[in-house]
Amino acid sequence: MNNTFNINRFGKILKHDGLNFFPNIILALAIIWAIPVIVFLFTSLMPSDETTQLYDPFSRIDIISTLSTIVLIIAPARLYKTCNDPRKGIVYAMLPASTLEKFLSMVFYCVIVTPIIYIVGALAIDTILALLNGPYEGFAVSYYFDTFAKINAVFERDNITIDESWILYYKSLSPTFMIVLSALGTLTISSIFMFGNMIFKRHKTGKMIGILIIMFIIFMIVLINYAVHTEVLTHNIEDKAEFVKYTIFLIMNAIFYAEIIVSALMLFGVYRKIKTQKY
Amino acid sequence: MIKINNLDFAYNNTQVFKNISLEFQKGNIYGLLGENGVGKTTLLKIICGLQKPQNGSVSVDGFTPSKRLPEFLQNVFLLPEEVITEDTTPERFIQKIGVFYPRYDFALFNQLMGELEVDLSKKFNELSHGQKKKAWLACALSLQTDYLFLDEPTNGLDIPSKALFRQVISQHCSDESTIIISTHQVKDVENLIDPIVILDRDDVLLNASFAEITEKIYFEYGPERLQNAYYTEMLPGGYINVMPNTEHEESNVNIEALFNAVMKNKETIKNLMK
Structure with missing residues (x-):
């Protein structure tokens, strides 16, 4: 018997986790799906005049994206909240599947299935609401997967003219890279909270958010100190357009590599915790 | 066979086992006895791979439990003292986990639920403590694993249920299976267990x-x-x-x-x- 990976056993663990999926997360998803509906109803019920706010599809895409991040954050603790519990976790730990199979199943449901179900549901709800005669103009689904159209539209909407070169820079990126970057972002957020779910026994999401806030504050203090000491902010930059473009290039690359490193570390941590968790 | 050699185990600074060696032969129903806090539950957890010894070795049919290999896990089941409350019926629960165990028998599960007089339609969290224990016991026995570990199985059972417990355990234990019952309630398992293991702090006083x-x-x-x-x-x-x-x-x-x-x-x- 292959004790590392067996496709039949993997199918069984996928089915096992799948049977737990909806009962554990459907309420949370329903609440998050309800937010745009509440906004729609609230706006529709207000007396209308020229100042009544209309929500364009790009604003709604922003909301759906933000809410999908929340879904990613809460998913591990909703789906696998008991897996490291000293009492309730015993059943999970003793399920005859390998660590790799349990890990892959966890990644599959937290990183892939949950966000897809949320986004499909959210776009379906948005489409239904947009079909009604209300404050939702256009269809979010038409632009959701077209990153460049979304960026251009946001720039046009907000009248962003600081420098065209970085729009050009964005445009120079391949769609594949943008998809990879987006997928990597999803993986990073999810893996961080999957790891938090494995190391904390209670208030898993809250504790992980707390740690991230502390790390962010420390990072910002270090960064500001660095900027002040190296006088990078006070330099007279001759070609500001080039500076902005270069900075964005640096940030994009830094985020890209940081996401790869953080995801890899977090996922390795999750795997190790599944393998060695004591009960 | 379960072989434990020179086992050391401690929770942080509290030593539980120091250099203990012990063997459990196949085909027996062992009674694991000891005072409170000597490590009966910990020993079961170590044998199941839920805890890892600091020193020494534990082997179950040649497997190292702490590696938690699927081939090992499909032959062991631990029924903890505090029964776990699932928000599902015992029937759905056993169908969900049973597929992982090669000798799992759903008909046997239904038979055991009938013998133990547990309401099939209720969820775990709707059952009384004793009913929950019996439902878990039906689940555990229907998996037909080679090794079954029961931690204080009769706690919370009423007198008729204790008799039912003894009955189903003796009926459904085969020559190939080993059951280890950790208990304080020796009278509840008096005619069931043989051999007996008595644990002490840092020592095995009896295994006979x-x-x-x-x-x-x-x-x-x-x-x-x-x-x-x-x-x-x-x-x-x-x-x-x-x-x-x-x-x-x-x-x-x-x-x-x-x-x-x-x-x-x-x-x-x-x-x-x-």
Whole structure:
């Protein structure tokens, strides 16, 4: 018997986790799906005049994206909240599947299935609401997967003219890279909270958010100190357009590599915790 | 077979086991006894791979439990003392996990639920404590694993349920399976367990079958307290004296008296049983 990976056993663990999926997360998803509906109803019920706010599809895409991040954050603790519990976790730990199979199943449901179900549901709800005669103009689904159209539209909407070169820079990126970057972002957020779910026994999401806030504050203090000491902010930059473009290039690359490193570390941590968790 | 060699285990700074060695043979229902806090539950968890020993080795049919390999896990099941409350019916639960176990038998599960008189339609969290325990027992037995570990299985069971418990365990235990029952309630499992393992802090005081015990220890029921007894206890109508079996007489083991005798004469009885 292959004790590392067996496709039949993997199918069984996928089915096992799948049977737990909806009962554990459907309420949370329903609440998050309800937010745009509440906004729609609230706006529709207000007396209308020229100042009544209309929500364009790009604003709604922003909301759906933000809410999908929340879904990613809460998913591990909703789906696998008991897996490291000293009492309730015993059943999970003793399920005859390998660590790799349990890990892959966890990644599959937290990183892939949950966000897809949320986004499909959210776009379906948005489409239904947009079909009604209300404050939702256009269809979010038409632009959701077209990153460049979304960026251009946001720039046009907000009248962003600081420098065209970085729009050009964005445009120079391949769609594949943008998809990879987006997928990597999803993986990073999810893996961080999957790891938090494995190391904390209670208030898993809250504790992980707390740690991230502390790390962010420390990072910002270090960064500001660095900027002040190296006088990078006070330099007279001759070609500001080039500076902005270069900075964005640096940030994009830094985020890209940081996401790869953080995801890899977090996922390795999750795997190790599944393998060695004591009960 | 379960082999434990020179096992050391501690929770942070609290030593639980120090250099203990022990064997559990196949085809028996072991009674694992010991005072509170000696590590009975911890020992079961180590054998199941839920805890890892600091030193020494544990082997179950050649597998190292702490590696939690699927081939090992499909042959063991632990029923913890505090039953886990799932928000599902026992039937759905067993269908969900049963597929992982090669000898799982759904018909046997239904039969056991009937024998143990558990309501099939209710969810775990709608059942009483005793009903939950019985439902979990039905789940555990229907998986038909080679090794079944029961931690205080009769806690919370009423008197008829204890009788049912003994009945189903003895009926559904095969020559190939090993059951280890960790308990304080020795009377509940008196006619069920054989051999007996008595754990002490840092030591195994006894690991012997009833035949081995009665060969060396005599349980005398009489009107008076005997001077050479390891342990004497007053019973209605007389005394039970636990004493060396110098005359090689046959007697019936009284587990409670045996346990007390072992606890009061640790080294003597340990050396006697070697």
